[in-house]
Amino acid sequence: MDRRNQDRRLRAREKLTTALLVHISLWALSIVILASIVTFLTTYQSTREQYIQLLKQGIAPKLEKKRWQFDQVQSQADILGEQFLERYQQLMANPEASIAAFDKWYEETSPGVLRLKAEFNRGRAVDFDLFEDISTFAGLRKHPIDDELKVRIIAAQYTLNELGPAWQHQVANSHFSFPENIIVMYSQKEPWGLLADKDLVITDFSVVKSTLQEFNPDRESLWTGLYYDISADFWAITYQKPVDLNGKHLVNASFDVGLSNLLQELIEKKQPNSEHLVLNNNGGLIAASNMSMSALNTHQVLTPDNYQEPLYEAIFRLLQEQPDLKDGMVLDEGIEEHLVIVNKTESLNWWYFTVYPRSEIQKQAIIFPLKLTLAGIALVGLILLMVYWRIRAEVSKPLRMVAKVASMMGSKNYEDVVSSDIADSKTHGEVRRAIEAFKTMAQRFIGAQHELEAKVEQRTAELAQANRRLEELAHSDGLTGLLNRRSFDRDLDEVIRTPEERYVLAIADIDDFKLYNDNYGHEAGDNALKAVAAFLINKSSGKCYRYGGEELAILLKLGQLEDIESELESIVHGINDLQIKHDYGKKGGDFLSISIGAAVIAANDSPQQAIKRADQQLYKAKAAGGNLVYFSSSP
Numbered sequence: 001m002d003r004r005n006q007d008r009r010l011r012a013r014e015k016l017t018t019a020l021l022v023h024i025s026l027w028a029l030s031i032v033i034l035a036s037i038v039t040f041l042t043t044y045q046s047t048r049e050q051y052i053q054l055l056k057q058g059i060a061p062k063l064e065k066k067r068w069q070f071d072q073v074q075s076q077a078d079i080l081g082e083q084f085l086e087r088y089q090q091l092m093a094n095p096e097a098s099i100a101a102f103d104k105w106y107e108e109t110s111p112g113v114l115r116l117k118a119e120f121n122r123g124r125a126v127d128f129d130l131f132e133d134i135s136t137f138a139g140l141r142k143h144p145i146d147d148e149l150k151v152r153i154i155a156a157q158y159t160l161n162e163l164g165p166a167w168q169h170q171v172a173n174s175h176f177s178f179p180e181n182i183i184v185m186y187s188q189k190e191p192w193g194l195l196a197d198k199d200l201v202i203t204d205f206s207v208v209k210s211t212l213q214e215f216n217p218d219r220e221s222l223w224t225g226l227y228y229d230i231s232a233d234f235w236a237i238t239y240q241k242p243v244d245l246n247g248k249h250l251v252n253a254s255f256d257v258g259l260s261n262l263l264q265e266l267i268e269k270k271q272p273n274s275e276h277l278v279l280n281n282n283g284g285l286i287a288a289s290n291m292s293m294s295a296l297n298t299h300q301v302l303t304p305d306n307y308q309e310p311l312y313e314a315i316f317r318l319l320q321e322q323p324d325l326k327d328g329m330v331l332d333e334g335i336e337e338h339l340v341i342v343n344k345t346e347s348l349n350w351w352y353f354t355v356y357p358r359s360e361i362q363k364q365a366i367i368f369p370l371k372l373t374l375a376g377i378a379l380v381g382l383i384l385l386m387v388y389w390r391i392r393a394e395v396s397k398p399l400r401m402v403a404k405v406a407s408m409m410g411s412k413n414y415e416d417v418v419s420s421d422i423a424d425s426k427t428h429g430e431v432r433r434a435i436e437a438f439k440t441m442a443q444r445f446i447g448a449q450h451e452l453e454a455k456v457e458q459r460t461a462e463l464a465q466a467n468r469r470l471e472e473l474a475h476s477d478g479l480t481g482l483l484n485r486r487s488f489d490r491d492l493d494e495v496i497r498t499p500e501e502r503y504v505l506a507i508a509d510i511d512d513f514k515l516y517n518d519n520y521g522h523e524a525g526d527n528a529l530k531a532v533a534a535f536l537i538n539k540s541s542g543k544c545y546r547y548g549g550e551e552l553a554i555l556l557k558l559g560q561l562e563d564i565e566s567e568l569e570s571i572v573h574g575i576n577d578l579q580i581k582h583d584y585g586k587k588g589g590d591f592l593s594i595s596i597g598a599a600v601i602a603a604n605d606s607p608q609q610a611i612k613r614a615d616q617q618l619y620k621a622k623a624a625g626g627n628l629v630y631f632s633s634s635p
């Protein structure tokens with residue numbers, strides 16, 4: 001087996017192994033990937049649920065706790081409003097004292113702007129009442145302050161002075177805002193009425209404006225959005241409850257509630273990557289965990305108009321576009337790329353939104369399938385290694401053995417195949433059976449070969465025999481069994497070519513054979529001819545030929561001349577002694593006879609000359625009456 005063939009076989013083996021490994025790895029990797037996708041989808045769902053629970057736990061309880069405080073504020077506003085109305089009605093029954101008090105206690109600080117004297121903020125005793133931490137700002141308005149308004153302001157001042165201190169721990173400030181651009185405030189922190197800008201228009205604040213009868217016919221209480229109280233230096237929201245009497249809007253009982261703590265909690269205690277936003281029913285921002293510097297600089301109630309923060313804007317849009325938004329909803333597509341968890345408190349009518357990037361959930365969800373994929377790939381790699389090793393041992397090597405045996409078969413080394421110990425050593429299963437089949441085949445080939453060789457030998461012998469027979473037939477005469485004329489010519493040539501050996505040519509002719517034929521028939525003639533020939537073969541020491549029709553020839557080695565002559569004469573006599581009846585010979589004899597003419601072949605004779613010499617002697621014997629031998633010993 002030459003090197004190139006071995007290489008070709010090696011490459012073929014490698015191709016088989018590679019193709020198998022590629023197939024197996026493709027299938028295995030497909031399964032791993034499919035399993036990973038299924039796992040990812042399942043894991044994603046469970047991770048999503050897990051995160052929703054976590055996020056819900058994060059924001060909802062805090063806001064729920066805070067809600068109690070806001071509920072309190074609302075009921076305080078109810079009390080404040082009721083107390084005011086009671087006081088107002090009392091004072092209106094006898095307004096002169098209140099009017100006098102107003103004129104005495106209030107001073108014009110700039111044209112058209114009145115403020116409660118500062119001593120009421122610091123502490124001023126009036127009869128049995130001590131006024132403290134109270135300030136009032138009466139800004140520019142269309143109409144001058146009439147008596148009723150003076151009584152209303154005094155009623156608000158008394159009510160706040162009475163109730164304000166009790167709620168200092170719940171709220172930042174307690175106050176009454178008037179539709180006539182007036183505010184009466186109880187605050188232990190800031191004398192807000194004294195500090196307010198003289199041109200301030202209270203009703204320009206959206207929350208106050210929206211309590212006016214023309215904007216709020218249903219007389220609903222309202223929370224503002226978040227704003228930064230620069231004078232108090234804190235984040236706050238304001239609650240306004242309109243208080244009417246006989247269809248007239250008197251005041252708003254209102255509170256400022258500080259939200260710094262809530263904001264702090266939202267920012268510090270939120271889950272990583274999550275954001276929390278609290279919006280009122282109008283979309284105003286109550287609180288957010290991602291407050292920015294731009295919000296800090298706004299100094300106003302935060303609405304989408306003045307606070308362009310993408311997340312807040314997206315949530316605001318969601319609130320506008322989805323009127324069927326409900327408490328407890330989880331939206332996958334609420335905001336692009338974010339999961340949105342919705343909470344709502346019915347009493348406050350506030351929305352709590354928790355926003356979490358979906359990519360974070362995907363990141364968490366992908367970890368397990370990723371590990372699974374990596375483990376799967378590692379496992380596939382390991383399996384491939386083992387498969388490669390097993391294929392080499394179980395397939396490639398046995399196939400090489402099969403190929404070796406097949407090659408021996410191809411080279412007709414059947415004996416080697418039979419005597420090979422390949423099948424006995426390292427093979428099993430189909431390969432072993434294949435090699436054993438090759439061995440059986442080789443054994444049969446050997447048997448068939450032996451059988452064939454025996455047959456060929458037999459046929460060859462038969463052919464040789466047939467050839468010999470053909471040879472005989474080609475050189476003998478069919479009727480008499482004597483050598484034929486062709487043999488005679490061949491032998492005569494050879495005799496002449498070997499002058500060292502001397503020969504005598506004798507030609508014998510049956511006497512009156514025509515007459516014999518004519519009288520006894522041709523068949524009898526044939527028989528007579530056969531009898532003469534048989535006698536010649538039997539008696540003659542030389543080779544006998546049928547020379548022509550009834551003429552026969554004998555080539556005799558020249559020994560003693562007398563012996564030859566005597567042999568020839570004994571032949572002539574012997575034919576007579578056969579006593580073949582011939583009653584029609586010219587000389588009237590009883591039996592068939594022959595005449596022989598013989599002559600020694602000269603060294604330089606041609607075949608024709610040798611024949612002629614014998615023929616001349618025969619002629620003489622015939623002429624002398626037949627049944628005679630004429631022999632010329634001199635060439």
Ligand SMILES: Nc1nc2c(ncn2[C@@H]2O[C@H](COP(=O)(O)OP(=O)(O)OP(=O)(O)O)[C@@H](O)[C@H]2O)c(=O)[nH]1
Nearest residue numbers: 510511512513514515517522523525526529549550
């Ligand atoms: N039956 C038979 N006759 C043969 C055969 N060959 C030659 N003859 C006959 O031999 C005869 C020879 O005749 P001739 O040549 O006249 O010779 P002959 O009659 O023997 O006369 P002499 O030779 O002078 O004695 C012919 O009649 C041939 O037909 C043969 O194979 N069989």
